[in-house]
Structures are given as structure tokens and as C-alpha cells.
Amino acid sequence: MDLPRHHTIRESSHRILDPFTDAQLATLGRALHLTPGTTLLDLACGKGELLCTWARDHGTVGTGVDLSTVFVAAARERAASLGVEVTFVQGDASGYVAESAVDIASCVGATWIGGGVVGTLDLLGRSLRPGGIALVGEPFWRTDPPEAALAIGDFVTLPALVEQTRDAGWDLVEMVLADEASWDRYVAAQWLNVRRFLDENPDDELAPALRHELSTAPLEYVTHQRPYLGWGVFALVRRP
Template sequence: MDRQQISRLAHAHHPIAAPLTDESVARILARATAGTERGRALDLGCGEGAWLLRALAANPGWQAVGVDLDAAALTKAREAATALGVDRRIGLHHLDAREFTASEPFDLVLCVGATHAFGGLLPTLAAARGLLAPGGRLLVGDGFWQREPSQAALDGLGGAAREDYADLATTTDRVQADGWTPVFGYVSSEQEWDDYEFSWTGSLAEWALEHPDHPDAAAAREAADRHRAEWLRGYRGTFGFVTYLLRRD
């Protein structure tokens, strides 16, 4: 199975592709859109558009643009937007996020759990800088080390290196040194991580159980079992996730 198909199946019951509850997402979005009745939002790596659709539903005066390489995910985003009645306020682009350009800046740029598309947190900040309107806000979510990672944790994260991430204090220092001010932040709880990972692996495994004759069933089950072991025996309790709301200095 290709990575995009695995991700779509794994997020069937957890459309926010990050360890965040619906309540946390609502709270973060409320802060991100506060004080702006009419605005424009851009999600770089939007997947099925979960963040943008929630933002549009809560803010009737906003418009949104989503960018992603997964055509099937964008099709689901369009269908969901139509069902919510916000399809006229969202534009979706099948494009590498690194190649996206716009003639008008955005009041809010999002990249939560998709900084890998730019090669990490700091390159993501650089890409977002040129897309933000003066006074605009950036919502970015990325990983950090809660404690020194073991080799099992690094292996469980796909062969990550210790220097790929830093602790929360150092990560925040790097963001500030790059010219951004955190005006809000949220660190995902262990419960949110557990819910997310069990949902990810469980949704994928359940699909395999329900489609035993599908040619990808065995691959899906193998991916679910492997990911579960990598999490439980590797990075659980070591790898954290922080969502920053940032403004330029």
C-alpha cells in the first residue's frame, strides 16, 4: 500500500492528523481566528481539510485554501465541504506545498503535523513567512523530545536522528530566534497521544479485518501492527507534540 492510502485509512476515525482532541482543535482555532470576522486561511498539507472545514464552519466570514499532494484526500475534502455547505468558501489545490504561491496574503497559515513537507520546522516557518499578511498568524504543529530518545524511539520514528528534534524549551527558543513570537501554544497530553495512536492503528487494522479478500489487506494489517509496536515499544512517552500560534516580531 502506498503511504497516502495508509494515512487515509488510518485517519478514518481521527481526521485531525495529529494527537489533538476535537475540543483542543476547537480551542486552538478559536484563538487563531479571534478578532477577525472576515479572513483568509491557508493549510499547507491539508489532507482531507479537517482544520479548514472546522474553521469555516465556525467563522462564516472566512475563506480558505488547502494544498496537498494526495488527490484522493482532496476529493474527500471537497465532498465534506459540500456536505457542510462551505464549498463556495474553500479552494483546494493538488500541489506540492513547497510550490504553492498566492497573489494575496493570508490572515492565517496552518501547517500542523505536516512540517516534513518542507524538511522540518524552521523551513516551514520560512515558507509561511512569505504567505502571511501583516499581523497574520501562523499555526504550526511539530514534534519535540520529552526526554532523551533511546535507539528504540529513534527507530520507531522511522530512523529519526537525535538532532532532528530538540526539547520543548530549545524548540521554542529556535522559533523565537527565527523572528516569531508565540502568542499561544498547546502541548498534546499523553492521553491525546494514546487516543491518536490507538485510533490510527485500530482503524487500519479494522479495515483489514473487514476487507480480508482485498489485495492490500495483509499489507494494511502489517502496517498497523508495525506502527503499534514502534509506538508502544519505542517513542511512547519520549516524543511530544506542540502546536504553536505565532506572530511575526
């Protein structure tokens, strides 16, 4: 089992596979007061930038799990380039539980693995030590969107998202939110990745679909996504 190729094509130049900048990821690490030896599990870890840079900057240790062979290979290369000891596992993160309880368990930008935020918190909680921190990255509506924007996804507002986690038995203890500029860096960079792939592979079987995507995605983004859709990483601790 592996991710479809169009995902890896869009993300080919990215190290962070979400609308987060290097600075925002670093801010999150500092906000969590990470210390050497802090243990992490990152489900749907992508290219492992969270684990790798936090290991470099804070001395954390941990394991990442992702379905994509391409992303896991890139994560291992990143760890080697930074000289950090981080383990990456290629496989389905939706049922993965750490062998030993960890200090922080995260799923940043892929809560579909648990059927949504609450289900993903339940999954992360199975790997957490008592008092450990769960990190979830999730989109939310910044303001009520027009009807045409609702096709982007079944999201809720930020207050509704916070209420949802509270009612599921978790305390929100930190958060770092993306902004329009970080959304641009994530989404617009995908367009260049797609265009370069098309230029280099005009006869690929995915070319017609990607050509259509490149012709429609930028206008859709600036019209319906950029003005209305937020995203953030939320740190939560389960209530006793």
C-alpha cells in the same frame, strides 16, 4: 502525484490527521481570536477540518492544499456537509504561495514540506500579510528519550523547538499542545483502520506490510512513543 495508499488507509476514519482532538482544535481557534472574514491558507491541509470548522464557528475564509486526492475529496465533502465556502486544491504544497496575502498561514503536522520547522516558516511567511500569524504543528521530545526511541524521528525538545523559532526571527504568541489521550485517539484509531482494511482486503498487495505493522506498531507506540513524544501547534509572528 498522490500520497501512497497506506497513508489513506491508516487515516480512513480520521477527520483530523494529527494527535489533536476536536476540542483542542476548537481551543486553538478561540485562542487566535478569529473573526469573520479572517483569511487562511492551510498547506498540507489533509481532510480540511481546521478550515471547515473554523469557517463554521468563526466565519473565516480560506484555501487548503494537499497532495492526496483522497484527502482533498474528503475535505470538499466536509465543507459541503457544513455548508461553508472553503476552497481545496489538490497539489504539492511545498511550493504553494497564496495569490493574495493572508492573515493566517498554517502547516500543521507536515513541516517536511519546507525541510523542517524553519524552512516551513519561511514558506508560510511568503503568503502572510505583515503581522500575520504562522501556525506550525510539530512533534517534540517531552523528555530525553532512550536510544531505541530515536528511530521515531529527528526531533528536538520543546525548549529547543521554541529556541529554534526564536532564533529564526519569529515570536511565539500562542500554543496548544496535545496530550497522551489525544495521541491515543490518533494512533490507536489507526490500528482499527488497518485491521478493518485487512479483514476486508486480505489479498491486497499492501496486506503483508500492513499485517506486520499491526503486529508491531502498538507495542512500539506504548514503549517508545507515548511516554516521550509530544506534539503541538505553535502560533508565531515574524519580528520586524
